[in-house]
Amino acid sequence: MNKERLLVPPGKTIKLKDFDPAYTGKFSSKEDAAGKLQSDIVKLAALQDVLYAQDTYSLLLIFQAMDAAGKDGVIKHVMSGVNPQGCQVVSFKTPSAEELAHDYLWRSMKQMPERGRIGIFNRSYYEEVLVVRVHPEILGNQRIPRQLVTKDIWKERFEQINAYERYLSRNGTVILKFFLNISNGEQKKRFLERIDTPEKNWKFSPADVRERAHWKEYMNAFEDVFNNTSTKWAPWHIIPADRKWFTRTAVADIIVTTLESLDLRYPAPDPDHLKDLKEARAALEKDHLSS
Ligand code: ATP
Numbered sequence: 001m002n003k004e005r006l007l008v009p010p011g012k013t014i015k016l017k018d019f020d021p022a023y024t025g026k027f028s029s030k031e032d033a034a035g036k037l038q039s040d041i042v043k044l045a046a047l048q049d050v051l052y053a054q055d056t057y058s059l060l061l062i063f064q065a066m067d068a069a070g071k072d073g074v075i076k077h078v079m080s081g082v083n084p085q086g087c088q089v090v091s092f093k094t095p096s097a098e099e100l101a102h103d104y105l106w107r108s109m110k111q112m113p114e115r116g117r118i119g120i121f122n123r124s125y126y127e128e129v130l131v132v133r134v135h136p137e138i139l140g141n142q143r144i145p146r147q148l149v150t151k152d153i154w155k156e157r158f159e160q161i162n163a164y165e166r167y168l169s170r171n172g173t174v175i176l177k178f179f180l181n182i183s184n185g186e187q188k189k190r191f192l193e194r195i196d197t198p199e200k201n202w203k204f205s206p207a208d209v210r211e212r213a214h215w216k217e218y219m220n221a222f223e224d225v226f227n228n229t230s231t232k233w234a235p236w237h238i239i240p241a242d243r244k245w246f247t248r249t250a251v252a253d254i255i256v257t258t259l260e261s262l263d264l265r266y267p268a269p270d271p272d273h274l275k276d277l278k279e280a281r282a283a284l285e286k287d288h289l290s291s
């Protein structure tokens with residue numbers, strides 16, 4: 001897997017049009033990539049076990065995309081091997097009245113994964129520089145003092161997000177951000193499938209077609225997000241999303257490589273705990289009731 005091609009290099013400026021949504025790396029088909037995906041799913045389960053036992057790092061995975069790019073499918077497949085106890089998925093929707101009564105990062109902070117856990121954000125505070133930027137009337141509903149809303153608001157939000165993520169990372173949260181990069185044509189195809197297949201009708205919402213009409217504005221907003229918020233401590237990856245099997249393979253690979261680089265270890269028992277273990281063993285050996 002050529003991960004370099006998927007990473008937005010911190011400090012560099014990229015153009016979204018240079019990232020091909022149909023790219024599949026060295027893999028020629030779903031079958032060809034199946035072994036790699038399966039082996040990464042197994043590795044991820046083992047790594048999660050150590051992450052949980054070590055109880056120091058947490059892992060935050062952020063997914064952003066246009067509708068029908070496959071966020072749900074990636075989350076379902078890539079996390080299929082992990083222990084649900086150590087993992088939580090949060091879907092961020094239109095903010096509630098209570099959430100709107102606070103600053104925009106408030107609701108995220110409450111959902112951050114505990115140490116040892118994996119937190120998955122299906123959408124995130126990045127909506128605040130995406131949907132809110134494409135539809136500025138949403139900003140009007142946020143009740144921010146008027147003199148604080150200037151033309152610099154998006155630049156300021158990028159700064160706030162970078163500082164927030166650096167704070168999290170310096171406290172042990174490892175952050176990976178994924179943009180599932182679906183092409184305009186593939187999105188149309190998937191919407192039509194949802195309309196034409198009764199079992200998929202529930203996935204279709206007319207609002208999705210309304211957002212599709214703002215495609216270009218969304219792409220511009222996304223590009224600006226990548227060029228301003230891909231950092232060493234919270235990098236963005238642009239994952240080709242026209243082939244679902246490749247999206248899953250690429251995301252699993254990046255998560256596994258990142259967890260491997262942490263050099264996670266099961267905690268070594270301290271001398272007191274070793275003594276407890278020895279005493280418990282001796283007591284159990286004397287216990288003849290069960291034999
Ligand atoms: P799916 O359609 O697969 O169930 P989804 O993530 O598209 O998943 P929806 O309920 O369809 O979920 O959409 C959630 C909506 O909430 C999106 O349109 C998103 O832009 C919007 N949203 C999320 N966060 C914010 C925010 N902070 N401000 C305004 N809108 C937001």
Ligand code: MG
Pocket residue numbers: 067205208
């Ligand atoms: Mg939706």
